Amino acid sequence: MSHPEIHAKNSVRKFGGSVGDYLPIHQWFDDSKSHMADMRHRALKHHAAGIYECEQVFGKSFINTEGKTVYTRYVGEQHVLEDLGFIPTLEDWFENMEMQDWMMNRDKRVLKMGKKLPKSFERLL
Secondary structure, three states: OOOHHHHHHHHHHHHOOOHHHHHHHHHHHHHHHHOOOOHHHHHHOOOHHHHHHHHHHHOOEEEOOOOOEEEHHHHHHHHHHHHHOOOOOHHHHHOOOOOOHHHHOOOHHHHHOOOOOOHHHHOOO
16 A cells, blocks of 8 residues: 555656655545545545546646656556556456445335435435
């Protein structure tokens, strides 16, 4: 597991510039730790679609403090590769997820069909 600042230092070695050029991107990838403080947090952004989303948030490229153009996609790819060793697809993350009844429908009619919903949904009904 790597800290965003370590990722940013690695970006400096790879692309030049300063830690501050890259830290916001690496923090963005890891901000999901605030919701789930184990490795499952990576399922939210550590994949090809997450790298694409990173480009939408930070732009396709930026100029670092050395005046060099850096492609945001490359920084995102670096982050995911350092954490996982490859760039998975979103499908890679979810292909082994066990489907639950509540994922199918949270309509009140589901209860009538005998499906169980998580307790958090009971307050919505």
